[in-house]
Amino acid sequence: MSEQAATLLRASELDVVCCDTGEQALSALEQRASEVALVVADQQLAGPLDGFGLAQALRRSGMGIPVILATAGRPQSTLPPAVTTLPKPWLPLALLVETHRAVQVPSRLSH
Numbered sequence: 001m002s003e004q005a006a007t008l009l010r011a012s013e014l015d016v017v018c019c020d021t022g023e024q025a026l027s028a029l030e031q032r033a034s035e036v037a038l039v040v041a042d043q044q045l046a047g048p049l050d051g052f053g054l055a056q057a058l059r060r061s062g063m064g065i066p067v068i069l070a071t072a073g074r075p076q077s078t079l080p081p082a083v084t085t086l087p088k089p090w091l092p093l094a095l096l097v098e099t100h101r102a103v104q105v106p107s108r109l110s111h
Contacts, residue, residue: 005040005070008092009099022049026057033063037103040095042088043071055083066102068095 006016017032019025022045029036039058043051055067059080066082070090079085084098 002042004092005095008095009040012096012099014099021045021047022051022054022057023047025054029058029063029065030061033065036063036065038099039065039067040099041067041069043069043073052079055080058082068098068102 003018006018009016017028017036019028022041025039025041025045026049029039039054041051041054045051045054049057051069051071055069056078058065058067059082064082066084067080068084068086069079070086070088072088084102086094086098
């Protein structure tokens with residue numbers, strides 16, 4: 001997640017944990033899944049696990065955490081149902097709207 005996104009979400013009184021790679025994010029989620037309501041990630045994460053891979057790993061794990069994935073190109077058609085794409089460059093209001101929408105939908109989706 002970009003620093004701009006983290007700052008915006010913190011200003012909205014959300015607790016934010018930032019990770020530099022998909023692997024770090026997955027590890028943090030495995031340790032704190034019960035505390036996490038939403039994952040916001042970039043499609044182009046550093047390391048071998050990109051944003052699409054992170055979303056798929058979350059689905060396989062059964063954590064049921066919704067994901068907002070910022071994408072520069074056309075989203076893959078194989079995204080899990082709990083993934084919302086946010087085209088880049090995203091607008092701050094769009095991120096806030098999608099964040100609100102994602103946490104209002106029953107989280108812990110079991111698809």
